[in-house]
Amino acid sequence: LQENMPEDTEKIPLIRIKDNLPFQTKEVVVREFPLTLFLNGQELVTLLCSPNHLKYLALGFLVSEGLIASREDIKKVLVDETLGIVRVETHQKPNDSTDLVFKRFITSGCGRGAAFYSPVDVSGHSKVESKTEISFQQVIALMKEFQHASELYKTTHGVHSAALSDGDKFLIFRDDIGRHNAIDKIFGECLWSGISTDQSVIVTSGRMSSEILFKVAKRGVPILISKSAPTSLSVQTASDLGVTLIGFVRGSRFDVFANDWRITGTKEESATPGNS
Amino acid sequence: LQENMPEDTEKIPLIRIKDNLPFQTKEVVVREFPLTLFLNGQELVTLLCSPNHLKYLALGFLVSEGLIASREDIKKVLVDETLGIVRVETHQKPNDSTDLVFKRFITSGCGRGAAFYSPVDVSGHSKVESKTEISFQQVIALMKEFQHASELYKTTHGVHSAALSDGDKFLIFRDDIGRHNAIDKIFGECLWSGISTDQSVIVTSGRMSSEILFKVAKRGVPILISKSAPTSLSVQTASDLGVTLIGFVRGSRFDVFANDWRITGTKEESATPGNS
Numbered sequence: 298l299q300e301n302m303p304e305d306t307e308k309i310p311l312i313r314i315k316d317n318l319p320f321q322t323k324e325v326v327v328r329e330f331p332l333t334l335f336l337n338g339q340e341l342v343t344l345l346c347s348p349n350h351l352k353y354l355a356l357g358f359l360v361s362e363g364l365i366a367s368r369e370d371i372k373k374v375l376v377d378e379t380l381g382i383v384r385v386e387t388h389q390k391p392n393d394s395t396d397l398v399f400k401r402f403i404t405s406g407c408g409r410g411a412a413f414y415s416p417v418d419v420s421g422h423s424k425v426e427s428k429t430e431i432s433f434q435q436v437i438a439l440m441k442e443f444q445h446a447s448e449l450y451k452t453t454h455g456v457h458s459a460a461l462s463d464g465d466k467f468l469i470f471r472d473d474i475g476r477h478n479a480i481d482k483i484f485g486e487c488l489w490s491g492i493s494t495d496q497s498v499i500v501t502s503g504r505m506s507s508e509i510l511f512k513v514a515k516r517g518v519p520i521l522i523s524k525s526a527p528t529s530l531s532v533q534t535a536s537d538l539g540v541t542l543i544g545f546v547r548g549s550r551f552d553v554f555a556n557d558w559r560i561t562g563t564k565e566e567s568a569t570p571g572n573s
Numbered sequence: 574l575q576e577n578m579p580e581d582t583e584k585i586p587l588i589r590i591k592d593n594l595p596f597q598t599k600e601v602v603v604r605e606f607p608l609t610l611f612l613n614g615q616e617l618v619t620l621l622c623s624p625n626h627l628k629y630l631a632l633g634f635l636v637s638e639g640l641i642a643s644r645e646d647i648k649k650v651l652v653d654e655t656l657g658i659v660r661v662e663t664h665q666k667p668n669d670s671t672d673l674v675f676k677r678f679i680t681s682g683c684g685r686g687a688a689f690y691s692p693v694d695v696s697g698h699s700k701v702e703s704k705t706e707i708s709f710q711q712v713i714a715l716m717k718e719f720q721h722a723s724e725l726y727k728t729t730h731g732v733h734s735a736a737l738s739d740g741d742k743f744l745i746f747r748d749d750i751g752r753h754n755a756i757d758k759i760f761g762e763c764l765w766s767g768i769s770t771d772q773s774v775i776v777t778s779g780r781m782s783s784e785i786l787f788k789v790a791k792r793g794v795p796i797l798i799s800k801s802a803p804t805s806l807s808v809q810t811a812s813d814l815g816v817t818l819i820g821f822v823r824g825s826r827f828d829v830f831a832n833d834w835r836i837t838g839t840k841e842e843s844a845t846p847g848n849s
Contacts, residue, residue, distance in 0.1 A: 326803055
């Protein structure tokens with residue numbers, strides 16, 4: 298499947314102006330690929346994505362939206378890379394009322410997952426209870442390696458990366474023009490390949506919104522790490538759903554915004570504030 | 574209305590780890606606010622946004638989605654900032670079939686506007702014919718001023734900015750956690766306040782996807798500028814829809830990806846390539 302994937306970048310002609318002088322040149326830009334997802338024959342959504350791992354993207358999207366929960370739910374997956382179509386058939390239709398399925402997607406709209414944002418709905422989600430811990434050194438080392446790996450994709454400009462880690466090494470590393478897509482690709486692969494995520498760490502290059510938190514919590518991932526910022530709502534969501542939220546990882550420092558009990562050393566070692 | 578706006582940032586407690594030492598501190602994070610939009614009594618979408626200019630965001634969203642086209646379409650707008658709800662009533666219902674309206678939003682899904690991505694739909698859009706031009710110096714100066722203005726928002730981390738310009742000065746400057754929202758806020762205000770956009774420049778801090786191009790073209794904006802990268806599909810869309818697409822504006826250089834005829838100097842002055 299992966300071998301015939303369309304390229305993720307394209308070299309296109311342009312006019313460059315430099316010091317007031319225009320000249321013709323070429324530049325590599327990232328591809329934006331429309332992927333339309335059909336679930337049991339019904340058109341569900343068109344995702345704008347980087348054209349790699351389309352099957353995993355489709356499955357990850359369905360997982361994140363709660364439309365499938367395990368590989369056993371899946372009857373068939375057909376990917377047409379030329380037309381940009383993925384057709385997924387499930388054994389049981391997640392919802393017989395198309396109206397309800399529709400309603401879901403309307404409510405989530407561009408802010409995918411927005412349906413979950415009321416406090417009522419948060420309480421309906423199960424809390425991540427995993428006892429997995431992570432040390433200072435692991436956080437720093439993971440981000441260092443992550444940024445090194447991301448460098449590979451920097452040539453294309455404007456791609457987000459996400460990775461699944463066991464705390465020490467990366468098991469899956471994905472990139473996409475969309476922050477959400479990169480993470481969905483990981484969860485789609487985990488579902489398909491039977492990789493458990495409930496003792497894992499997700500590292501992301503992007504900002505952490507509440508949507509990302511719901512996505513990660515839904516797969517039982519206990520720790521989320523980014524070099525970027527969280528939003529107010531993502532901190533609240535992480536706190537409510539039991540996810541350890543780590544942001545602003547830069548050099549030898551980082552911030553823990555929620556559930557810091559998973560960071561080894563924050564309690565046991567009685568470090569004095571501010572004397573570093 | 575604006576006076577009672579909730580704050581765009583929040584100061585939250587956290588554990589900071591620095592050089593292996595944890596200590597308690599506080600950090601400013603950007604607020605993420607769920608805004609639910611009702612059109613003629615029907616729940617349409619929940620947008621995750623920065624809580625400013627909510628009325629304009631709602632109207633801009635409706636404009637971008639083609640559900641309203643002018644201020645005359647609007648009968649009433651009610652904003653409830655506490656509950657995070659905007660209710661818009663129109664004189665004519667854009668579509669009596671709720672199914673069709675629903676279908677729109679499903680198709681666009683997280684990639685808002687995805688409904689437009691097939692070539693057939695592109696040809697259904699009217700091309701931007703504006704003869705507005707822009708000089709090298711204007712592009713450079715606008716980006717310089719834009720980045721200076723954006724600095725103000727950098728303290729909150731993770732906010733995108735967008736501005737409407739006449740080529741020389743900024744008429745509207747907006748920020749939001751979402752690239753799309755920042756631009757929708759501008760177009761919502763233009764619609765409400767009767768500001769014409771067909772000789773304007775939009776400057777954005779974010780990457781330029783095809784969705785942004787459709788949004789800008791729909792309001793007849795001839796020139797789009799960003800310091801960031803375009804995608805392959807946005808270049809194609811800009812080319813098809815007659816929008817001058819300028820990216821990678823950095824210092825004294827920038828790239829023109831489509832419709833370079835609006836850049837004064839690219840044709841008349843016969844500069845020799847590569848001798849800068």
